[in-house]
Amino acid sequence: MGIYKNGRDVLPPTLLKQVQQYIDGELLYIPKQDEQRAGWGELSGSKERLKDRNEAIYQAYCSGTSTDELERVYFLSGESIRKIISKLSRVTS
Numbered sequence: 001m002g003i004y005k006n007g008r009d010v011l012p013p014t015l016l017k018q019v020q021q022y023i024d025g026e027l028l029y030i031p032k033q034d035e036q037r038a039g040w041g042e043l044s045g046s047k048e049r050l051k052d053r054n055e056a057i058y059q060a061y062c063s064g065t066s067t068d069e070l071e072r073v074y075f076l077s078g079e080s081i082r083k084i085i086s087k088l089s090r091v092t093s
Helices: 013-022 046-062 067-074 078-092
Strands: none
Touching: 046 067, 046 078, 067 078
16 A cells, blocks of 8 residues: 555645545545556466466366365365366356
C-alpha cells in the first residue's frame, strides 16, 4: 500500500466536498484502475503454481490415484480434492 495523502492536496475542492458527504475524516482506500492491477497471484507466480498443481491432481485421479492418496500427497482435505477434480472435469468435458 502506498503512502497516505491528504485529500486537500490531491482532489479538486468540489470533489473533496462530495467525498466528505460519504466519508468524513476517515481513511479511504482508492484501488488502482482495473487495467493497472495485476490479478491475484500473477506477479508472484502463485496462480500458475496452483493451476499446475490442480492439473497434476486431476491427471493423477484420472490415472487411478485415489482421493485418499491425493489428500496425503498434497496435504489437502478430501473436500478440496473433490472440488478440484469436479472443476477440472467440467472444463475437460
